[in-house]
Amino acid sequence: MTLPLDFDRLWSTIDRxxxxxxxxxxxxxxxxxxxxxxxxxxxxxxxxxxxGCTITIDRVGNIFARRAGVDDARPPVVMxxxxxxxxxxxxxxxxxxVLAGLxxxxxxxxxxxxxxxxxxxxSWTNEEGTRFAPPMLGAGAFAGVYDVDWVHARTDxxxxxxxxxxARIGYAGEAPVGGRALxxxxxxxxxxxxxxxxxxxxxxxxxxxxxxxxxxxxxxGETAHTGPCPMDERRNTLVGASMLAVKVNDIGWAHHGTxxxxxxxxxxxxxxxxxxxxxxxxxxxxxxxxDRDTALGMWAEVQAAVPACARDxxxxxxxxxxxxxxxxxxxxxxxxxxxxxxxGLGVPAREMASxxxxxxxxxATVAPTALIFAPCLGGITHNHREEIDRTRAEASVRVLLGAxxxxxxxxxxxR
Amino acid sequence: MTLPLDFDRLWSTIDRxxxxxxxxxxxxxxxxxxxxxxxxxxxxxxxxxxxGCTITIDRVGNIFARRAGVDDARPPVVMxxxxxxxxxxxxxxxxxxVLAGLxxxxxxxxxxxxxxxxxxxxSWTNEEGTRFAPPMLGAGAFAGVYDVDWVHARTDxxxxxxxxxxARIGYAGEAPVGGRALxxxxxxxxxxxxxxxxxxxxxxxxxxxxxxxxxxxxxxGETAHTGPCPMDERRNTLVGASMLAVKVNDIGWAHHGTxxxxxxxxxxxxxxxxxxxxxxxxxxxxxxxxDRDTALGMWAEVQAAVPACARDxxxxxxxxxxxxxxxxxxxxxxxxxxxxxxxGLGVPAREMASxxxxxxxxxATVAPTALIFAPCLGGITHNHREEIDRTRAEASVRVLLGAxxxxxxxxxxxR
Numbered sequence: 001m002t003l004p005l006d007f008d009r010l011w012s013t014i015d016r017x018x019x020x021x022x023x024x025x026x027x028x029x030x031x032x033x034x035x036x037x038x039x040x041x042x043x044x045x046x047x048x049x050x051x052g053c054t055i056t057i058d059r060v061g062n063i064f065a066r067r068a069g070v071d072d073a074r075p076p077v078v079m080x081x082x083x084x085x086x087x088x089x090x091x092x093x094x095x096x097x098v099l100a101g102l103x104x105x106x107x108x109x110x111x112x113x114x115x116x117x118x119x120x121x122x123s124w125t126n127e128e129g130t131r132f133a134p135p136m137l138g139a140g141a142f143a144g145v146y147d148v149d150w151v152h153a154r155t156d157x158x159x160x161x162x163x164x165x166x167a168r169i170g171y172a173g174e175a176p177v178g179g180r181a182l183x184x185x186x187x188x189x190x191x192x193x194x195x196x197x198x199x200x201x202x203x204x205x206x207x208x209x210x211x212x213x214x215x216x217x218x219x220x221g222e223t224a225h226t227g228p229c230p231m232d233e234r235r236n237t238l239v240g241a242s243m244l245a246v247k248v249n250d251i252g253w254a255h256h257g258t259x260x261x262x263x264x265x266x267x268x269x270x271x272x273x274x275x276x277x278x279x280x281x282x283x284x285x286x287x288x289x290x291d292r293d294t295a296l297g298m299w300a301e302v303q304a305a306v307p308a309c310a311r312d313x314x315x316x317x318x319x320x321x322x323x324x325x326x327x328x329x330x331x332x333x334x335x336x337x338x339x340x341x342x343x344g345l346g347v348p349a350r351e352m353a354s355x356x357x358x359x360x361x362x363x364a365t366v367a368p369t370a371l372i373f374a375p376c377l378g379g380i381t382h383n384h385r386e387e388i389d390r391t392r393a394e395a396s397v398r399v400l401l402g403a404x405x406x407x408x409x410x411x412x413x414x415r
Numbered sequence: 416m417t418l419p420l421d422f423d424r425l426w427s428t429i430d431r432x433x434x435x436x437x438x439x440x441x442x443x444x445x446x447x448x449x450x451x452x453x454x455x456x457x458x459x460x461x462x463x464x465x466x467g468c469t470i471t472i473d474r475v476g477n478i479f480a481r482r483a484g485v486d487d488a489r490p491p492v493v494m495x496x497x498x499x500x501x502x503x504x505x506x507x508x509x510x511x512x513v514l515a516g517l518x519x520x521x522x523x524x525x526x527x528x529x530x531x532x533x534x535x536x537x538s539w540t541n542e543e544g545t546r547f548a549p550p551m552l553g554a555g556a557f558a559g560v561y562d563v564d565w566v567h568a569r570t571d572x573x574x575x576x577x578x579x580x581x582a583r584i585g586y587a588g589e590a591p592v593g594g595r596a597l598x599x600x601x602x603x604x605x606x607x608x609x610x611x612x613x614x615x616x617x618x619x620x621x622x623x624x625x626x627x628x629x630x631x632x633x634x635x636g637e638t639a640h641t642g643p644c645p646m647d648e649r650r651n652t653l654v655g656a657s658m659l660a661v662k663v664n665d666i667g668w669a670h671h672g673t674x675x676x677x678x679x680x681x682x683x684x685x686x687x688x689x690x691x692x693x694x695x696x697x698x699x700x701x702x703x704x705x706d707r708d709t710a711l712g713m714w715a716e717v718q719a720a721v722p723a724c725a726r727d728x729x730x731x732x733x734x735x736x737x738x739x740x741x742x743x744x745x746x747x748x749x750x751x752x753x754x755x756x757x758x759g760l761g762v763p764a765r766e767m768a769s770x771x772x773x774x775x776x777x778x779a780t781v782a783p784t785a786l787i788f789a790p791c792l793g794g795i796t797h798n799h800r801e802e803i804d805r806t807r808a809e810a811s812v813r814v815l816l817g818a819x820x821x822x823x824x825x826x827x828x829x830r
Contacts, residue, residue, distance in 0.1 A: 243661055
């Protein structure tokens with residue numbers, strides 16, 4: 001079965017999204033549970049209802065738009081990604097996957113085509129983790145990794161609880177979080193790396209993720225005057241945090257030859273003011289590598305760097321939070337459907353690993369899951385200059401459609 | 416002339432101050448132009464009026480309490496310091512100097528003693544610079560270093576203008592800022608260093624300051640995803656700022672043998688969030704040395720460290736603001752009065768340099784000025800554990816009184 005997708009409609013839908021929560025020209029500032037997030041959610045729900053879908057919102061604000069199947073008792077085939085952005089995000093990151101799923105449901109609606117299994121499009125809450133840590137929070141809750149009460153208790157930098165913020169924007173749904181079978185989950189996302197663009201290949205079939213280990217290190221020292229306190233009596237946490245930040249960066253460079261990465265994304269301190277040494281600081285960092293053992297080794301190197309930084313800055317440094325993702329492998333059955341769809345369309349596809357975290361990682365633990373990449377120009381993302389070649393990206397949407405229809409209509413013998 | 420100071424009253428006055436803007440137990444959080452600052456100002460003005468003083472408030476909120484002299488046309492002899500604190504300040508830093516001045520005026524009032532020249536006690540606005548940069552702002556404006564409109568335009572981290580904040584707390588006075596003659600300015604302050612405490616000496620006569628050079632370095636890079644972006648394409652300003660922070664700290668250590676210091680007191684970045692590289696960061700830092708040339712050399716070392724940090728982090732780093740203080744020498748005539756007062760009281764005094772910045776530095780450029788230190792325990796300050804031995808501190812208040820009376824009553828032939 002093939003269907004003519006209306007790409008003009010898809011791109012105008014994406015352009016409408018790009019006008020909600022505008023940041024720098026070309027970019028979006030639509031952090032989770034902000035007013036802009038609410039406006040985008042309202043718009044998405046409106047579009048889904050226009051396309052004949054029923055809407056379900058669960059207790060962490062994940063939105064599911066459902067198109068009934070011929071056999072509506074079957075578990076749904078689900079497409080999706082996220083609609084939230086960082087503070088300087090692009091118009092495609094996450095958004096392409098959700099709105100391409102919407103376009104597929106719209107197309108089925110237009111042509112009055114019904115799949116055997118029901119289809120759903122989901123927008124996961126707080127993929128970016130910009131406002132509330134950790135990232136991929138809604139998908140993680142759906143997969144049972146995070147308890148709903150724990151999710152509700154997350155706070156942002158202003159001390160606002162996730163649960164309050166969710167209720168404020170009117171998206172504290174009543175549906176249970178997870179706990180139901182999905183037939184499969186397919187996520188389309190921009191690559192967020194330069195590979196497909198550089199190779200001139202339009203479709204990435206993501207077989208697995210880079211292994212990621214990250215965490216928050218907390219330094220504790222003592223306030224003092226920035227003047228008279230002698231160097232050997234100072235316990236300035238900003239110095240300890242900076243030392244560790246430099247070491248973390250060095251570790252990424254040491255593994256650059258095999259495409260390893262390390263990142264310090266955040267430093268906070270208190271009082272962090274002129275005239276006074278800071279007695280508290282945190283740095284948020286992670287390491288990533290395609291080879292799991294190497295990633296684990298890099299994370300061990302980060303932790304091994306801590307004692308010297310603590311000693312040299314005369315502070316205590318402890319790992320107070322940590323996370324891991326990217327160890328999952330995607331489902332061979334779903335990957336085969338992507339391969340077949342690409343072949344059927346005559347579209348060259350590259351098998352690759354994802355370097356960024358995605359909602360699909362959590363979903364892979366509870367449902368057969370696969371991830372598809374569309375190229376993005378120069379690999380630039382989390383930046384207002386994020387851009388795609390829309391004509392090239394259309395191939396990935398067609399592959400998504402092909403795989404989803406094949407999965408939803410597969411005969412009983414293959415289930 | 417000697418007068419019996421009421422130290423019980425002084426210490427209870429300081430205890431009352433210590434209840435306004437309480438932070439951690441033992442400490443104060445009374446940043447400039449906050450509600451706590453207003454409450455303290457109101458209390459101070461009330462006390463001064465009770466002691467028969469007239470109050471003048473200038474356009475940057477400096478408060479002058481005046482006791483008329485026999486010859487009230489003479490320029491006043493002024494005592495003072497500041498009543499604002501850092502976010503984790505002690506109960507004596509600045510406060511001792513203002514409230515010891517008040518105690519002297521109260522004592523004169525009680526005994527109906529009038530000096531030939533008028534006396535004033537001043538509380539300078541924003542000595543700490545915790546909320547509005549730069550520190551010593553009110554005193555600097557009085558000395559003509561900062562234009563009043565420029566002071567009013569300073570903003571805090573929330574974008575609130577100094578002028579607005581001053582009006583909000585009701586201390587936007589109408590008196591011109593500076594532009595009038597002072598006969599002399601005497602500031603009593605806790606040492607904020609360990610020297611007097613360690614030596615068992617109760618009075619420090621400060622002849623000069625450590626030379627201080629400081630500034631804000633700004634890094635500019637580019638946002639990107641913390642995952643796929645290769646190490647050699649990253650332009651993470653947090654890495655550049657951290658590298659520079661480590662270098663600045665190293666420079667202080669290199670001069671530790673001659674009691675040099677360097678400090679990184681503040682790092683800010685944007686977006687400074689998980690998942691995204693920061694494209695903007697600032698670090699606030701300074702260097703201090705007793706030897707002016709060495710201090711200048713240290714500051715040159717800081718600036719020389721910038722290009723390598725910028726190159727290694729692939730960011731631009733520029734010095735966007737800088738300041739200098741501590742080059743001033745205090746007035747020999749005023750210092751002699753302190754020496755004579757100490758001798759007359761039989762109190763051993765140590766001549767020394769100040770390592771912290773003080774309002775007196777700015778005053779020294781427009782009036783004969785001297786600075787007196789009282790010991791503080793272990794040199795601990797800008798910390799809720801700041802403490803003094805009150806009995807030992809009384810000597811410095813007596814020396815202040817002696818010098819002020821001598822100056823205000825000196826015969827025409829010595830003026």
